Amino acid sequence: MDATLDWRSPDRDWALRFLGDHIGEGIRPGLSRMRAVVDLLGDPAEAYPIVHVAGTNGKTTTSRMIGALAGAHGLVAGVYTSPHLQRIEERFAVGGRPIHPDGFVRAVADVAAFTSFAVEDEVLEPPTYFELTTAIAMQAFATHGVGLGVFEVGLGGRLDATNVLSADVAVITSIGIDHTEYLGDTIAEIAGEKAGIIDGGVVVTGALPPEAMEAVRRRVEETGASWRQWGVDFAINDARRSSDGWSVDIDGQYADYTDIPLGLHGRHQVDNFGVAVAAFEGFLGRALDEEAVRTAASQVSAPGRFEVVSTRPTVVIDGAHNVSGFEALAATLVDHPTRKWTLVVGARGLRNVAEMVAPLAGLITSAVACAPADPAAIAVEETAAAVASVLGIGVESAPSVAEAVDAAIAATSTNEGIIIAGSLYVAGEARDHLVTADLTSADVWAPPPGWDDDFGEEDEDEGEGRGDDFDLYDFDDDSGR
Template structure:
């Protein structure tokens, strides 16, 4: 089993062009499992993971057998593929890898550069697993963009575009309009598309593509803010996400009927790791992934509502992404603890420090990931620590804490 997992993770270092050709060949060779179940396909710069989790919760609450595919994972690879909220086991992942690996190697043997990437491999594994589990409905989150994303080999019952802002410009385009066109690439002929709160110029682009494909276009833009759907998740933007998920169920009600009270109930008990996830202990930890400028606005809303100055732990991928995030955390932190994330694009300590405004008077510390668990376990007073920035930082810290707890036989808090 170990060898197959090592093989899978080695694919992360395999450079391949961005496109659908490999994925189309791969799913064809494994029997097109993605055609065996209905799909809701979700793209967007921010909010798509939350909307996917909300939809999964809603349909599960209403008695459906629901598959969920999201990325990336925090700690366990199985977080990416779930059925009715239960992660795929290592043994089940192993089984899917064993099925796909010889086909992937055959593709590479026939044509140089055609070996599937890590994400394509995981997408195919999800399709096979959902077929095996006979899901009534699968909720799929795009990995990057939409038009050329490996999930875009499906023909969904509904496409959802949550938000559009500048991110991954090196791949998706330098303007909002270019990025909108890429995200709208998930729209399929004569299948409905639902759009979240986006700018008018973005709506125009999506509307044009939808018209060309004869796809009914729905929006929540006119929804009264005072009547946004309630959710247990923190932040105004999560109420927007809940409203988007709620609207999706109404669009699909003839095919997938739901009970309104159960839908609202499900949206009040959604659990999403690393999205303003509060862990009450000593200290109190708040985990909130924030990876771009749009996310920093949501982070600021939550920090205002928190009404205290926490110590903030921060690590970010890419200096351009870090600018707005550092600006926000510098306004609300009592002190800043900086990390270099274990990813190639991580901001260095020097880069992060260069972005901190000179008016910030709190302590600034460069910190080693390996010291995180020991530091938390030896704090003598109650305080609040917010860990934010890259989702990889949050995952790394949780993994280290879990390992430290096992080694030292103590419970830092109820993290898992």
């Protein structure tokens, strides 16, 4: 074991290095490694009920909304989302706030203590970065003693690391074309992958395209799940613009909720909240307290999702990174009082940039192309050419997100707007440049002085005298389980 990554002397820098060393493992869909990791840890997620959230778009915000609804009803929720925008603790929220850095380090140390030895002894393949962060979330939430765990799927569903969880409620927010290299080329194929999170219990689906319904229906029948469908069992009755968002009437399965003040921009957020209400109704098995619903709606936040970070000019950060996301962004811009927009755009991965930004045609007057600081970033020149071709506007280029934002601000009048989009990585770098990171954290786990020293000594002592009968790696690696 590399001494610089010794789990017995943990601090935040060590934790980040430990995870960083696994970024090179890439994306490797499959559950055998994750099941092995969970077995090594003793399945910490068994300590609390779970809501599992999948979807092409809206799953992060819906997860945060479910957590807010839980909190407003007196239940402390742990909410696991990805990726983070500015600091890694954002992925692991407890009670609506990122976990304390010391709680994060302890959870990483717990996971590293088992996985590092298993990898060294060649009984465990090196886990991926996302598999490790998923295990860290399971462990951290158990340590915090949460009353509910809300886990967002990373990619697809069926073979996603989070699908080792046994969920009380499975949620599919939306289904569109995305990540075709992993999930398939059609809505039906992608729906089948996302429906893979259904394993009995309650299932809540948002407004899905007709071609997705058969795959979901088939999985519901296979597992005997109870299905709550958008437009059948729950719906948005009405949504009216307000000064700071929306006033919403929701027809729930157990009750109706009227004049709910949702403080987010974008009509799609109304739909996300409707799905969140249905999911939490399904979890409780009863009507929600209407005042608690109001509290949750008014307090929930969605960083990097049509987030207005400054005015004069209006600067908006939006994490839209696929066609469906840009369609929602376009609809929000149409409804916004600002009429002249400059687009700052960068992308990564295998995105078709021209296809992605096409919904903004006629809404953008100029653009600045950039690239996030990521090895998978699409070249600035390629992004600029794609945007110019499909939007028919002049496009400047900048070598970084920060420089692109500065160039756009310098060229924009105070009554105009700037929209920064194309990737959550771009959104995160824009927030780094424009927004001071929120350093408040959940304080329900307060480590005693010297906890790291005690932790290391305790495990060394417990490891002595166990003899050959002790099997650290007593887990079932049956990938078909």
